[in-house]
Amino acid sequence: MILLVGALLFISNGIIRDASERLADIHRTQVKPLAEVNELQSKINRVRVTEIYLPLMGDYFALAAEIDRLHTLITDFDQSFDRFKDHTKSIYPLEIKSINNSWKRLRGNLQKVAEAASLSQLDDARRISTYESSPRFVSLSRTLDGLAQKIKIESDSVYQQALSSLEKKRRQFLIISVMAVLSGIGLLLLFSRSLSVRVGYLRRAFNRIAEGDMDETLEIKGNDELAELAAAFAVMKEKVRSREQALNLARDELEVRVQHRTQALHDTNQQLSAEVEERRKAEQNLRILSQAVSQSPVSIIITDNTGSIEYVNQAFTTITGYSSEEVKGNTPRMLSSGKTAFATYQQLWTTILAGGEWEGEICNRKKSGELHWEYTHISPVKDEFDVITHFLSIKQDVTEKKAQQEKILYQAQYDSLTDLPNRMLALDRLESTIRQSRRNNIKAILMFIDLDGFKHINDSLGHDVGDVLLIQAARRLRDSVRAVDTVARHGGDEFLVIMGGIEDRDDGLPVVENLLSAFADPFKIAGNDLVVTASIGLALYPDDGEDANVMLRNADMAMYQAKDNGRNTFHFYNPSIHEHLSKRLELEKYLRHAISKQELSLAYQPIIDMDGERVVAVEALLRWSCGALGEVSPVQFIPLAEQTGLIIEIGNWVIENACRQLKQWHNMGYPHLSVSVNISPRQIQGEDLHQTILQHLHTNELAAEQLILEMTEGMLIRNPAEARRILISLKDLGVQLAMDDFGTGYSSLSNLKNYPFDLLKIDREFVFDIEDDPADRAMVLAAISMGKGLGLKTIAEGVETQRQLDLLRDMGCDRVQGYFHSKPLKAEQLQSWLERNSVTG
Ligand code: C2E
Numbered sequence: 108m109i110l111l112v113g114a115l116l117f118i119s120n121g122i123i124r125d126a127s128e129r130l131a132d133i134h135r136t137q138v139k140p141l142a143e144v145n146e147l148q149s150k151i152n153r154v155r156v157t158e159i160y161l162p163l164m165g166d167y168f169a170l171a172a173e174i175d176r177l178h179t180l181i182t183d184f185d186q187s188f189d190r191f192k193d194h195t196k197s198i199y200p201l202e203i204k205s206i207n208n209s210w211k212r213l214r215g216n217l218q219k220v221a222e223a224a225s226l227s228q229l230d231d232a233r234r235i236s237t238y239e240s241s242p243r244f245v246s247l248s249r250t251l252d253g254l255a256q257k258i259k260i261e262s263d264s265v266y267q268q269a270l271s272s273l274e275k276k277r278r279q280f281l282i283i284s285v286m287a288v289l290s291g292i293g294l295l296l297l298f299s300r301s302l303s304v305r306v307g308y309l310r311r312a313f314n315r316i317a318e319g320d321m322d323e324t325l326e327i328k329g330n331d332e333l334a335e336l337a338a339a340f341a342v343m344k345e346k347v348r349s350r351e352q353a354l355n356l357a358r359d360e361l362e363v364r365v366q367h368r369t370q371a372l373h374d375t376n377q378q379l380s381a382e383v384e385e386r387r388k389a390e391q392n393l394r395i396l397s398q399a400v401s402q403s404p405v406s407i408i409i410t411d412n413t414g415s416i417e418y419v420n421q422a423f424t425t426i427t428g429y430s431s432e433e434v435k436g437n438t439p440r441m442l443s444s445g446k447t448a449f450a451t452y453q454q455l456w457t458t459i460l461a462g463g464e465w466e467g468e469i470c471n472r473k474k475s476g477e478l479h480w481e482y483t484h485i486s487p488v489k490d491e492f493d494v495i496t497h498f499l500s501i502k503q504d505v506t507e508k509k510a511q512q513e514k515i516l517y518q519a520q521y522d523s524l525t526d527l528p529n530r531m532l533a534l535d536r537l538e539s540t541i542r543q544s545r546r547n548n549i550k551a552i553l554m555f556i557d558l559d560g561f562k563h564i565n566d567s568l569g570h571d572v573g574d575v576l577l578i579q580a581a582r583r584l585r586d587s588v589r590a591v592d593t594v595a596r597h598g599g600d601e602f603l604v605i606m607g608g609i610e611d612r613d614d615g616l617p618v619v620e621n622l623l624s625a626f627a628d629p630f631k632i633a634g635n636d637l638v639v640t641a642s643i644g645l646a647l648y649p650d651d652g653e654d655a656n657v658m659l660r661n662a663d664m665a666m667y668q669a670k671d672n673g674r675n676t677f678h679f680y681n682p683s684i685h686e687h688l689s690k691r692l693e694l695e696k697y698l699r700h701a702i703s704k705q706e707l708s709l710a711y712q713p714i715i716d717m718d719g720e721r722v723v724a725v726e727a728l729l730r731w732s733c734g735a736l737g738e739v740s741p742v743q744f745i746p747l748a749e750q751t752g753l754i755i756e757i758g759n760w761v762i763e764n765a766c767r768q769l770k771q772w773h774n775m776g777y778p779h780l781s782v783s784v785n786i787s788p789r790q791i792q793g794e795d796l797h798q799t800i801l802q803h804l805h806t807n808e809l810a811a812e813q814l815i816l817e818m819t820e821g822m823l824i825r826n827p828a829e830a831r832r833i834l835i836s837l838k839d840l841g842v843q844l845a846m847d848d849f850g851t852g853y854s855s856l857s858n859l860k861n862y863p864f865d866l867l868k869i870d871r872e873f874v875f876d877i878e879d880d881p882a883d884r885a886m887v888l889a890a891i892s893m894g895k896g897l898g899l900k901t902i903a904e905g906v907e908t909q910r911q912l913d914l915l916r917d918m919g920c921d922r923v924q925g926y927f928h929s930k931p932l933k934a935e936q937l938q939s940w941l942e943r944n945s946v947t948g
């Protein structure tokens with residue numbers, strides 16, 4: 108701070124000194140010379156005026172005075188100029204020199220004028236003054252003027268410099284002053300803050316101590332009054348604290364004493380109330396017990412040690428119908444129903460007379476005569492000498508519970524839909540049949556029955572129809588077996604039949620026949636005539652398995668074999684089934700990849716119209732050249748594809764490729780050719796088939812009637828109404844429908860009229876023997892004439908000989924297909940065949 112003030116004083120002193128120096132300088136270099144120049148100017152003017160007037164003086168004395176005056180003025184100017192010269196020649200050397208020269212010349216002229224005048228040669232004096240002095244005077248006067256101007260200009264600039272330097276110094280002075288003032292204020296604030304912090308600390312410490320916080324330390328550093336005040340206060344605090352501690356100790360001691368006293372009083376009090384409570388509880392327990400006994404929902408009997416009834420409660424009276432008076436003095440034997448085993452009573456008495464407790468179920472009779480089951484618990488009541496004085500019998504009515512248990516047991520063992528034993532009970536019975544057979548050294552048969560096509564009915568007509576079908580099927584099964592045989596539901600549409608007491612495998616055959624024929628008639632459910640057949644697998648004990656699980660597995664496998672054999676049939680288990688099944692699994696594995704591996708192809712077999720022997724259509728027949736298994740016949744893999752559902756994808760592939768191929772033949776000059784594709788029952792469920800057909804007809808720009816769909820009777824049998832609906836919807840697409848393999852199924856010719864078929868393909872089985880077997884001939888003839896009657900075109904399949912062809916022509920058959928004309932050919936082969944046989948489509 109002091110330094111700042113010192114600096115300020117130093118600067119202000121500098122400013123003042125600088126200002127005065129500058130002032131002096133200005134005075135020396137500008138003001139004084141300027142004044143002297145002005146003085147010289149006025150003096151030279153006076154000299155000139157005197158010179159001019161001199162020749163004009165007429166009076167001699169006046170003239171002399173004027174000459175003196177001129178000399179005086181010259182001398183005066185000389186002196187002034189000498190002074191001026193002394194101190195300005197270093198500042199304005201050029202100008203001084205110029206003035207000096209001008210003055211010397213002018214003084215010379217002036218001397219001449221004065222001499223001429225003193226000689227009274229006034230004209231000379233006038234001439235010299237006018238023509239010689241005048242220009243010199245003007246020159247001197249101008250030089251003085253110029254110097255005055257220069258001094259003036261310089262003085263202005265010096266003045267401006269002095270001013271700006273002063274201004275600069277003034278600003279510095281101002282900045283430093285402001286800084287000095289701010290630092291002063293800062294220092295003041297710092298000082299006051301340190302003071303107020305310490306005072307604040309002191310105040311807070313006082314406040315805390317005043318609030319009782321004696322641990323507060325009061326420490327103020329320094330050696331001023333505040334520190335002393337803090338130290339004094341700390342001493343006072345210490346004193347107060349030690350007093351307070353003493354007081355606290357005294358109070359704690361007093362409190363402990365009071366507590367001890369209170370606890371002692373409390374303990375005595377609690378002991379007293381516990382005793383009172385114990386007594387109150389004992390009384391209450393007694394009351395509750397007697398109430399519980401009398402109001403208990405279970406019946407209670409108390410007898411003396413001879414069994415004579417002394418007490419019965421309200422529940423006993425309510426349940427049995429006997430009043431308390433009616434039973435008192437009697438023994439519980441009066442309730443006996445005669446249904447409880449004698450041994451039970453014997454065990455009961457032995458136990459309780461030996462001092463033990465007995466519990467078990469007893470069937471008693473009420474006053475009304477009604478029987479009821481009671482779960483009874485009897486315990487002896489002993490006195491303080493451990494002698495039995497009474498018996499306490501507690502009985503709970505369990506009649507309903509027993510019925511419930513029986514129901515649950517039934518539900519666990521019987522199928523709720525068909526009321527037949529379920530799988531669990533069936534296995535149980537099978538095991539006991541096996542045990543019995545083993546004992547008696549006889550045989551037993553297990554049949555595994557699966558309904559054919561049940562899944563389809565369930566899916567298409569709904570589960571309600573499916574359920575009714577299962578109930579009816581169960582009834583038919585039940586009615587087809589012997590009373591001693593067990594019919595059970597294995598699950599879904601699978602049933603089991605267990606037959607014991609069998610001598611030989613063939614003993615089961617009549618029952619199998621009964622079972623199969625039980626399914627011959629359609630099931631009439633919800634307005635549908637549903638034909639559902641059964642496939643049956645049989646396993647024989649002990650030949651095909653010695654325990655229930657093996658028997659079950661083998662019968663199941665045999666059932667699969669029956670399915671593979673065309674369904675609606677039975678099959679006995681034999682070990683080769685294993686092999687068959689694993690082959691089937693292998694086949695299925697490869698078939699799944701047949702399309703993606705491009706192993707499938709189509710062969711085409713011409714269908715020839717008898718009229719002019721023209722090829723009118725070709726049948727597309729699937730070929731599978733399996734990489735691992737070689738050529739696999741469609742007879743083998745088509746049923747498998749159907750069972751696994753792969754037929755949908757494969758069938759679509761066939762339609763796509765057959766349509767594309769047909770289009771190529773159209774383009775090659777056979778525009779009237781049609782293609783016939785085989786459709787499986789599984790394919791016609793759902794909308795997929797319709798979409799596929801429409802798409803490929805459209806893509807290949809084919810007329811719908813150039814596509815023929817061949818279907819076997821199989822699909823008509825299961826649900827004729829649904830089959831009709833589907834066939835009509837397919838017909839609506841414009842395609843032609845052919846009934847394939849006619850004669851091998853069950854449908855009768857008259858049945859055909861219900862369906863929108865266009866073509867009837869007579870199975871090659873009948874054509875084969877047409878030459879030798881009159882029955883087959885008759886059948887083919889009937890089919891042809893019936894077909895004609897219904898407006899269908901007939902096609903004979905499997906025509907191999909000229910003779911067969913002739914016979915068929917005679918019978919009026921419209922078209923033929925068979926090796927006689929051509930085996931199924933690859934597309935390219937068929938094309939050359941068409942060319943070779945010069946057929947023009
Ligand atoms: P299908 O529809 O009755 O086909 C006619 C079968 O008879 C063909 O057997 C054919 O090669 C054979 N065949 C034709 N002419 C004669 C003959 O003069 N003598 C003899 N002995 N046989 C002849 P393939 O190709 O083995 O087909 C067997 C069955 O496989 C077909 O019977 C058809 O039901 C089924 N199938 C073939 N391809 C397909 C298909 O793409 N889809 C479906 N779902 N089934 C097909």
Ligand code: MG
Pocket residue numbers: 726785817847
């Ligand atoms: Mg066919």
Ligand code: MG
Pocket residue numbers: 847848868870904
């Ligand atoms: Mg056929």
